[in-house]
Amino acid sequence: EPEVTQTPSHQVTQMGQEVILRCVPISNHLYFYWYRQILGQKVEFLVSFYNNEISEKSEIFDDQFSVERPDGSNFTLKIRSTKLEDSAMYFCASTRGAGQGSYNEQFFGPGTRLTVL
Amino acid sequence: GENVEQHPSTLSVQEGDSAVIKCTYSDSASNYFPWYKQELGKRPQLIIDIRSNVGEKKDQRIAVTLNKTAKHFSLHITETQPEDSAVYFCAASIRLVGGGSNYKLTFGKGTLLTVNP
16 A cells, blocks of 8 residues: 655754755645644644645744655655754655545655754 | 644553543534544554544444534544554644645644553
């Protein structure tokens, strides 16, 4: 069964550095998401991406964050200047999408644990 | 925005007993309620979901109920087994711009279920 994949599994960086988290959604999916989970807290929505543009972003997703789908398979989350509080597990998710009124499972990747020192 | 509360945060049961996890949500516009299971070190995986036009849904030992008026929904696991031990997350979702299956999930904090043999 196809799965969402994410790389790296663990990223350690210094405060102020840029990081790029990579995701490969399931190939025929249309909607892409990033979520994050700070240790011991809720999984939080960051951003959704559809038709090559952001369709919704949370207040967490400030100017330091950006997303891109540079080709037909990858979906990336960039944090320009990392802060200590960006340390979290970042999950990518994707959904098939099947027309108006339909609900489809969001498939999650295994996550990237980002540690900012 | 949407707020989802989940209780209890930990739940310990004996094998064969039932387990119930409860969630409440705040936004009456939420219309899709998935439950995810996350085993240690693994990705969240959908185990059951329910839409706002349905009051109850069952899949083998797992059932979910929804009370739209009270804005709460519950997960019921019967005849629990040790392999049911995991963290369970409820979520409420609102459809986003872009229609189709584009929606964002607002998660509860999770319930650590331990099934003792």
